[in-house]
Amino acid sequence: MAVESSTSERLMTTAADLFRRKGYAQATTRELADALGIRKASLYYHISNKEDLLFAISMHSLGHILEAVGTAAAAATEEERLRVLIQAHVVTSLSERDMHTVMLTELRALSPEHLATVIAERDRYEALLRDVIADDQEAGRLRTDIDAKLLTLSLLNVLNWTIFWFDPADDLTPERLGEVLAAVFIEGAIGR
């Protein structure tokens, strides 16, 4: 049930909130236990170590956005697909903002094995974006003086930095932001 809040279920969201605010390295297991209302040692009944938690957060977040954005893009017409994709990315990433931010910014704290797994998943996501852009270029819907790789990196710029300044308390909604970023990127990616 989505409303359950057992210690196990709260662990990942509580850790994500903590890791985003303080950074993974500066967040302590004591702070995490305090936020959950249990003792430090009790954490280790639920997790094997701190880094596992970071890995779980990263994989959950990537699975979530891959599913949401992939589904939205597949259901759209070719003409609207890029706009739908950007909108879905902004709304989805901000709906799990803590986990998404941690996934994007705490890569270097992962073990080599976990890092490789997360990077492979991030590459899958970026390939999804690049395929849409390349297809739009081939169909004449986007400019071709900038290659698909560089245009995709430009799109990742437009999308990803948002996590550092978006404030849910502002009156800017994720939906409106999605429209703005889609408008700026797509019209810039069409060119004059």
Added chain:
Amino acid sequence: MAVESSTSERLMTTAADLFRRKGYAQATTRELADALGIRKASLYYHISNKEDLLFAISMHSLGHILEAVGTAAAAATEEERLRVLIQAHVVTSLSERDMHTVMLTELRALSPEHLATVIAERDRYEALLRDVIADDQEAGRLRTDIDAKLLTLSLLNVLNWTIFWFDPADDLTPERLGEVLAAVFIEGAIGR
């Protein structure tokens, strides 16, 4: 002299390189001392503590980009000003990539007093961008269906995420990247 490399002069660039690669919290004073070829304790002849080093790096980086971008924008015609500004930002930020990245991503490790000082300087920089964008809107050179604040945040997205993927070893030069990002953002900010 620019070619000097006394311990004092190497300290800030060596620390910036380390802080960018490992993160401020995970980078140790031992690693920094090792990279400099001295003992850990000897660091404290040059600095008062680790956080001071982060503050010095952040302020140096902000002073550098404020000066370079401000000068470039002031020397340009109104029609070319935004393009010149974006180009100068990309080239300048990547010319001191380590310090610039640390300044952008390690804010939360600063003491409250240092944090306030750095934020004030970042606000000055962002005001410079917003003033150019607002002026371009008033003169009819940019779309007005997105307000200046949101358009500025969109520009910061386009510019800032670059630090996470730009690789000096690639064949993409900062100059070419500046052209691409300027083209995408400006044409998107003009609209159809």
Added chain:
DNA sequence: GTCTATATTGTGATAGAC
């Protein structure tokens, strides 16, 4: 300006009772 030696604190994690 750099050294050796050390103080002090905080960290992730485990043992074993309940």
Added chain:
DNA sequence: GTCTATCACAATATAGAC
């Protein structure tokens, strides 16, 4: 599933000699 108690270690920083 959570607790108390504790281990083992790594961190920043200082004292004082050279």
